[in-house]
Amino acid sequence: NAGVTQTPKFQVLKTGQSMTLQCAQDMNHNSMYWYRQDPGMGLRLIYYSASEGTTDKGEVPNGYNVSRLNKREFSLRLESAAPSQTSVYFCATNPPNRAGELFFGEGSRLTVL
């Protein structure tokens, strides 16, 4: 039982390049989330998906797009990467009856040069 799996774990991009972070969960949860973690700032919500086929903006959505491909997968895309998007990205999911109990992936560390 892998829980929440993120790929890649590390990535270096040049400014202007695009890439997609992948996330998959095998917990059969409806809701999935993308957070970013920056030093001294905690975690901030980028986008979330309450169920398959729906997505909504979080606190810091600018520069990102998401796709809820199916119940298991929720991807985060950077169309034109900027140095300000250098961060550690976490995907998470939660059970419906314990909504604040987030299960996180191990993170994807992205550096934009």
Next chain:
Amino acid sequence: GEDVEQSLFLSVREGDSSVINCTYTDSSSTYLYWYKQEPGAGLQLLTYIFSNMDMKQDQRLTVLLNKKDKHLSLRIADTQTGDSAIYFCAESSGSSNTGKLIFGQGTTLQVKP
């Protein structure tokens, strides 16, 4: 807007008690959470407290909630070197119980042998 504040660093000796403090602004938050992040890993839920409670105890962990002052604390008794990690306080965004959490900056706990 909603905000959660924590001190950034705490150092204790093994066997001592650790107290990590947090203040929050949204009085409508239904639940308040403590998450733990070990190096290179995602966050894991440690414990949570419902907003109508003053205290919750779970083995070595004690959570105290002062709603009047919007102050939350996490006490770890008999702190061990394995407790060294970053601890995040979080509140649910608004009164709804979802995975849309507002995180503090995180407190790095250093446990010296």
